[in-house]
Amino acid sequence: MTHDTLNEQSTEALSVTQRLAIAVVGLLLALGLIIWGVQHFRISDPYILQVLALKGDRDRGALIFQMNCAVCHGFEASGEVGPDLHRVSERKSKVNLIRQVISGQTPPMPQFQPEAKDMADLLEYLESI
Ligand code: HEC
Numbered sequence: 344m345t346h347d348t349l350n351e352q353s354t355e356a357l358s359v360t361q362r363l364a365i366a367v368v369g370l371l372l373a374l375g376l377i378i379w380g381v382q383h384f385r386i387s388d389p390y391i392l393q394v395l396a397l398k399g400d401r402d403r404g405a406l407i408f409q410m411n412c413a414v415c416h417g418f419e420a421s422g423e424v425g426p427d428l429h430r431v432s433e434r435k436s437k438v439n440l441i442r443q444v445i446s447g448q449t450p451p452m453p454q455f456q457p458e459a460k461d462m463a464d465l466l467e468y469l470e471s472i
Contacts, residue, residue, distance in 0.1 A: 391441050393459040399467025407465050411455065420472055425452060432470040440469055 409418060415425035422428070435443065441462060447454025457465065 390445070390459065391438055394441055394462045394466065395437060397460055397463035399463035399465070401464070401467045401471050403461075404464035404466070404468030404471075407457070407461055408468050411457075412465075415452065428469060429472050431472075437466060437470075440466055 408416075408420065412425075413420075415423055416428050417423045420428040432440065443449070443452075444455050444457070444462065444465065
């Protein structure tokens with residue numbers, strides 16, 4: 344009888360520990376998700392903020408495009424090695440367009456480091472086609 348009671352107690356104690364462990368794991372997961380979300384969506388890059396604050400010049404952007412990007416994307420941005428960029432702004436946000444140009448994360452597209460004003464002009468051009 345005493346033995347039974349002991350057993351019962353230990354199973355119950357274990358399940359409490361288990362529940363606690365599950366709660367802790369769940370809490371850690373939630374915390375990780377929140378941290379990931381904040382880092383993923385917050386625009387903390389001062390360069391991007393600077394570009395977004397500027398008013399771009401479409402014609403100047405077109406020239407910059409023809410000099411730097413047309414080799415791969417075509418003179419009219421209709422695509423060569425790189426994809427057709429018409430209506431690209433429907434697929435990518437301003438921030439993602441900037442990241443595409445400056446990140447170098449999709450080779451063979453190189454990593455560009457345009458002045459903020461040049462990037463703003465490029466962005467204006469990309470959004471106009
Ligand atoms: C050496 C060739 C090359 C050059 C130069 C180049 N790109 Fe690209 N670009 C690519 C390739 C290839 C991709 C597709 C990358 C992928 O997603 O895998 C791409 C993708 C893109 C995309 C995303 C297209 C989409 O459908 O999401 C944008 C926007 C873009 N390029 C803009 C530019 C701009 C602006 C410049 C000039 C500053 C430039 N590229 C210069 C090759 C190039």
